[in-house]
Amino acid sequence: MASFDVMPDVQLYQPVELDDALNLADELGDDGWLLGGGQDTYGWLKDRAKQPRAMIDLNGIQALHGIRESADGIEIGAATTLREIIRDERINRDFSLLADAAGRVASPQIRNVGTLGGNLSQDARCWYYRRGLDCYRAGGNICYADGPEAMNREHCVFGASRCVAVSPSDTATALVALDATMVARSVKGERTIAAEDFFVGPDTHITQMTSLKPGEILTSVRIPSKWAGQRFYFEKVADRDVWDFALVSIAVAMSMEGDTVADSRFVCGGVACTPHRLTNVERAARGKSLSDESADAVASLASEGAKPLNYNHFKLPLMENLVRRAMRS
Amino acid sequence: MDIATYKNDVWGQEVLRGVSWDLLWLVIVAAFIAIAGHAIYAATQKRGDKPSSEGARVSRHDALDRAYHWVMAGSVFVLLITGIFPIIGLEFAWLEIHWIAGIVLTVVVVFHILRSIFTQDLSSMKLGPADLKEALDDTTKPGKYSAAQKGMHAAVTVLTLLVIGSGLLMFLAIDSPWWERTNSMSEALLGLVFFVHGISTLGLVGVICLHIYFALRPEKLFYTRSMIRGWISKDELAANHDPQRWTPDETS
Numbered sequence: 001m002a003s004f005d006v007m008p009d010v011q012l013y014q015p016v017e018l019d020d021a022l023n024l025a026d027e028l029g030d031d032g033w034l035l036g037g038g039q040d041t042y043g044w045l046k047d048r049a050k051q052p053r054a055m056i057d058l059n060g061i062q063a064l065h066g067i068r069e070s071a072d073g074i075e076i077g078a079a080t081t082l083r084e085i086i087r088d089e090r091i092n093r094d095f096s097l098l099a100d101a102a103g104r105v106a107s108p109q110i111r112n113v114g115t116l117g118g119n120l121s122q123d124a125r126c127w128y129y130r131r132g133l134d135c136y137r138a139g140g141n142i143c144y145a146d147g148p149e150a151m152n153r154e155h156c157v158f159g160a161s162r163c164v165a166v167s168p169s170d171t172a173t174a175l176v177a178l179d180a181t182m183v184a185r186s187v188k189g190e191r192t193i194a195a196e197d198f199f200v201g202p203d204t205h206i207t208q209m210t211s212l213k214p215g216e217i218l219t220s221v222r223i224p225s226k227w228a229g230q231r232f233y234f235e236k237v238a239d240r241d242v243w244d245f246a247l248v249s250i251a252v253a254m255s256m257e258g259d260t261v262a263d264s265r266f267v268c269g270g271v272a273c274t275p276h277r278l279t280n281v282e283r284a285a286r287g288k289s290l291s292d293e294s295a296d297a298v299a300s301l302a303s304e305g306a307k308p309l310n311y312n313h314f315k316l317p318l319m320e321n322l323v324r325r326a327m328r329s
Numbered sequence: 330m331d332i333a334t335y336k337n338d339v340w341g342q343e344v345l346r347g348v349s350w351d352l353l354w355l356v357i358v359a360a361f362i363a364i365a366g367h368a369i370y371a372a373t374q375k376r377g378d379k380p381s382s383e384g385a386r387v388s389r390h391d392a393l394d395r396a397y398h399w400v401m402a403g404s405v406f407v408l409l410i411t412g413i414f415p416i417i418g419l420e421f422a423w424l425e426i427h428w429i430a431g432i433v434l435t436v437v438v439v440f441h442i443l444r445s446i447f448t449q450d451l452s453s454m455k456l457g458p459a460d461l462k463e464a465l466d467d468t469t470k471p472g473k474y475s476a477a478q479k480g481m482h483a484a485v486t487v488l489t490l491l492v493i494g495s496g497l498l499m500f501l502a503i504d505s506p507w508w509e510r511t512n513s514m515s516e517a518l519l520g521l522v523f524f525v526h527g528i529s530t531l532g533l534v535g536v537i538c539l540h541i542y543f544a545l546r547p548e549k550l551f552y553t554r555s556m557i558r559g560w561i562s563k564d565e566l567a568a569n570h571d572p573q574r575w576t577p578d579e580t581s
Contacts, residue, residue, distance in 0.1 A: 134346065141523045147512040160504075161422075161424055161503075203423075
């Protein structure tokens with residue numbers, strides 16, 4: 001694979017008003033690449049694996065920045081950096097799950113410039129795909145990660161449909177657990193999408209990771225107060241402590257009634273093409289207290305229905321153990 | 330406009346990837362031009378008296394054959410919708426519906442082939458020189474099937490067998506209730522399979538457009554009715570077929 005020291009020629013737009021960005025996104029359609037912190041973008045461009053005609057830099061748009069109180073919870077602008085999220089008092093007080101997840105993204109340097117919108121919208125981290133091979137996700141007719149000799153240690157154990165890449169976003173699992181809503185805007189107006197529906201698997205959209213349509217911009221994320229101040233648990237297992245993607249991660253939100261779990265969300269990252277909700281674990285956890293016994297009782301449900309590939313069977317006990325740790329008192 | 334698309338395989342060699350789906354629009358436009366051309370031509374022709382659908386009836390299609398036809402039509406529509414809509418941007422979880430419809434199509438086609446070979450008169454659908462003569466001579470009437478109907482059947486047969494054959498090979502590459510997906514075909518062979526599947530699908534799109542058009546033409550509607558209810562009238566038989574070449578049973 002050729003490597004390049006310089007960026008390719010690309011037209012750069014730096015709008016300061018959201019309407020201008022929306023008009024540009026509408027005009028450019030698939031040719032326009034939305035730029036947040038650039039931590040996913042620059043790799044693609046430098047490797048020439050993707051060659052957009054134009055980039056729309058969203059960082060200068062004030063309306064996309066900041067964390068605000070909303071009628072029911074908080075609203076976070078899509079261009080808010082992960083560092084701002086980690087340090088925000090309200091988020092740490094009410095939704096520490098998101099702060100914990102954002103705090104495990106990559107490295108401090110990347111979190112300083114990486115945005116929430118960029119982290120949620122980043123592309124699959126399959127190295128065959130990233131290498132520029134013409135796989136299903138790239139519009140081809142084969143999955144190189146799914147062969148008998150393929151290196152698929154990091155790939156999915158749920159929801160494979162031709163492509164076996166996983167959703168790499170750490171904040172995605174937390175936002176699904178918090179029942180967040182994504183706000184997307186285009187020149188046609190505003191659309192809100194439940195976080196769970198925002199991420200799409202290859203069975204529906206094999207060449208994209210989110211349900212954003214050409215011309216749409218993710219403008220903010222709304223987190224309802226439903227889970228504010230509840231019990232949270234986030235853990236990410238990766239090969240390195242920093243600057244690495246999750247082999248498996250778990251984001252858990254639990255509301256308690258006395259000592260027992262009244263309601264919960266268990267969401268795993270790194271195991272499916274989208275953040276993977278463990279609904280059978282959620283059902284089983286209802287009415288149980290947080291204890292080693294309860295943890296053992298529900299943990300094995302985490303990997304039910306999993307179909308591991310050649311090199312990622314280890315993800316199944318890893319998932320179970322993460323559920324077990326989340327259920328301990 | 331390209332017919333095929335190519336890609337570099339994992340070794341950097343150029344191999345076939347599949348059909349160029351830009352051809353879809355060419356096929357649709359060509360089919361509509363052909364339909365419009367025929368409609369204009371037909372409108373300029375002097376029409377004879379329409380035969381009556383009243384009176385005595387003769388049997389044209391058995392219930393089993395009619396059921397086969399509509400099951401096949403239904404599965405082909407599902408296959409086209411689930412196969413083509415995602416390509417033109419209407420994305421949904423199509424793959425499972427697609428392979429299930431593909432199995433339905435395969436089963437009914439196998440059933441039809443066996444039934445045709447063992448219980449029906451295969452020669453009634455065979456295209457020959459006599460059909461060419463019949464097509465060029467207004468005074469010659471066909472047997473059970475006209476040259477156009479035989480031609481349509483032949484085209485659908487070839488295209489359907491190609492789409493099923495290539496589809497079955499593609500089916501091996503995804504999970505099913507009977508096996509786990511394999512990834513054993515070379516990229517060049519996989520590209521060829523995708524190409525055959527794609528090009529035969531495009532052919533079917535064109536042929537089906539024409540088939541629906543002719544099924545809905547006023548002078549051919551009695552054939553469509555016969556595919557629903559099984560019969561045509563004796564008047565329609567006399568006006569459109571040579572009783573020496575096709576002697577159907579009377580029916581109520």
